[in-house]
């Protein structure tokens with residue numbers, strides 16, 4: 001259905017514009033600047049004019065498509081490729097598949113990830129919490145006593161990877177967040193903002209940062225040193241999610257620096273949370289893409305994407321040569 005939608009309904013610029021206008025305004029067009037309904041469509045143009053604030057605009061203003069020179073049907077193709085790539089897809093592969101320039105593909109992918117961010121998510125039921133270290137590169141390891149304690153450290157300190165905390169409903173949705181300091185205060189703040197504590201039981205490992213959870217929610221600690229939990233008393237769901245992210249990043253994106261990591265986390269979370277939504281996946285992304293309140297929607301990374309990626313790859317290649 002999605003492919004046919006692409007080939008029949010979204011195969012020209014005009015059709016894409018009409019589709020987005022319907023999604024965003026539902027036949028009740030309004031000004032994107034002052035929200036006035038006193039607007040009119042310009043003749044032979046995709047632009048609108050506001051009779052109140054006198055500004056011109058198109059439906060793309062304030063969406064992930066604003067300012068793009070990429071034709072919208074191509075943009076739609078890229079969205080579809082991204083959604084269908086369970087383990088992620090690199091910008092160079094997108095470029096090869098669609099015939100757009102690498103740089104254009106890279107920007108488009110980041111914008112699409114913006115439409116995948118969901119900050120309104122609230123979890124409930126049986127919720128697993130866990131922390132992981134993602135992206136970056138491993139520190140060069142020298143076998144001496146001091147480093148040995150770092151290597152065996154479960155919390156992964158001593159790497160340049162970024163600490164990420166995840167919360168996932170068993171058989172449900174996931175929320176992940178970068179938390180630089182893994183302390184009780186920050187973990188508790190995430191619990192309170194993302195989990196309906198009255199309606200949930202939370203499972204964690206034995207890390208002492210989680211100990212204050214006892215005060216606000218029903219909290220079950222799984223003590224790995226005494227063997228793994230059984231039945232529902234596990235944190236297998238979140239561990240499964242970590243391996244999806246880690247394998248996806250390793251396979252498709254290589255090393256990812258801290259500042260871009262949130263976008264990739266958004267992508268993997270979105271795909272995980274919408275894994276049952278295959279049919280209307282493209283439609284769902286577009287709904288997000290034209291939402292007024294979408295954060296970071298006009299985010300533009302500074303610098304040349306090719307250089308950013310090469311720089312990270314270069315580091316990684318050097319590292320593996322040394323190691």
Ligand SMILES: [Zn+2]
Nearest residue numbers: 031034050053
């Ligand atoms: Zn206006």
